[in-house]
Amino acid sequence: MRLNVGWFSFTCCEDSTIVFIELMNEKYFEWKKLINFKYFRTLKSNNSLNDLDIAFVEGAISNKKEEESLKNIRVNCKKLVAIGSCACTGSPANQRNFFDQVTKNEIQFILDRFDNRELVSPLSDLVKVDDYISGCPMDEKLFLTKLNQYLKEFEIVNA
């Protein structure tokens, strides 16, 4: 039995995705036995949301499509983990929330065109978030500690 994992990204620079892929340099062959990557658009085309144990979600939520996708991920996973600063706090992807009115007026036509939400939000404003791995990019050591914890929690390895 392996841990069914999905890795998702929304509005962000995908720095934590890069850090995760770099962690594979050392960990890939160990993880291959323990983790089934069911959804990882950056690395594969055939992706599935079914029966996810953990969804790691990077990025903040900017538009309604992202909001719907996040809610869909939430109902398809047992545990949802916010990855990196944008997912955990909204920042810096949410910088438009703090623009003055003149600058907001300047960008409004873009927000309208792409069905953007009024505010860019961290994940927890929209769905229940079970855990947070913060940092810009995410803290590598904290991620490894948490992943080992989840592997035990889902009884993939012995506690």
Added chain:
Amino acid sequence: MHDNIDINIEQLSKTEGHADLQVKVRNGKVEDVKLKISENKRFYTQAVRRRHYSSIPQFVSRICGTCSIAHLTCSIKAVEKCFRIQPSEQTQLLRKLSVYGMMIRDHALHLYFFCLPDIFVKDSIFDFDESKEYLVKQAFVVKGVGNNLSKVIAGRAVHPPFQKIGYFSHIPSPESINEILNQLKTAREYVFELIEIFYKSDFNFTRETNFISLVSDDYSFLEGSILTSTGLNVNEEDFWNYLERIIIPYSQATGFRFSAKEYMVGALARMNLSNNKLCSVSKKNLSKYLRIFPSNNIYHNNLAQAIEILHCIDHSIQLLEESDFKSEPPPKITLKGEGRGVGVIEAPRGTLYHHLDIDKDSKVTYANFVIPTAQNQIKMENDIRLLLPRILNKTKHEIHHELEKVIRAYDPCMSCASHFLKLKWI
């Protein structure tokens, strides 16, 4: 043979960031092609205004995770131009090494993880069987050495902390240099196999292209003049004067034309325009492969990236073996009125341009960023338009795959491409 076909690809896979592709063919004719870069804008051109110049390089590093060293370096260069700071020889050398680390890591990610599955007809590197597992191991070694080189030189591979305006806050220890030298020499042997794979690949989509890149004397991505296949030689500061921003209403990224025509930036442009500048150690081993260039086959972008990995490794070994790094103080910055700074470098995907205007209070009043993937957007879409009629005899699944494959050959980075806004769309 399909006379009528609609293909909608939601979220192209094995690329950086998010993009969709929509095509429509009626009576055997391509009626519509829309490459939609769907990353939501984060409005960096607006967000940098009124910020103190000293915070800008680290701030704009957050435009993109995988290219963060490129944005950081280009922004530092723009600030230095503005304040007429001349970085020391050692700082310039450390910057080259930092950028080489990024190039090795970023190109290796693209080639091993995004492109090799296309060559071996697999969905992903996760699906490689035992006969190809050695390539997976090599992928992690090569990618890892790029990651580690950036860590040793710049403190981290993503948003690195040591690289500052005018200097490096830390210098690598002799022990760390010895260790990374060993890793570079190991990885070097694996890169030859990667080059051979992309050399032997029969993927081909060829059409006449105007290639553009910043060309430096040592192929170090950081300085020189901007050359074009049409024979122009443009100063960094003048690059913007040749560009025309093209509004693409369905895409979050705007496109560009150079002298009113489509063009391409990236590894293939660099290799076509300046392969004679590659590290001499690399060139000795590459004559068979370099004969291919100049090439108009977009898939040779991937061969060019593989060759650039070898160059970055060989030049890094040479620079590190000759190095004697000493701690240097930060430069004294004396502000004299308002200033304008333009930085141009070669990012992994091509020519990157940062322009900053800074006022007498040291705050940014205006910023303009020109991103490689945005520059390639029009050519990518036109390639799809021209490729489609040639592949209509394939199954829908095969057509879908061919379209994704040709876009992947450009190694687009949607995260970078979309986060700017300069003009209102009509």
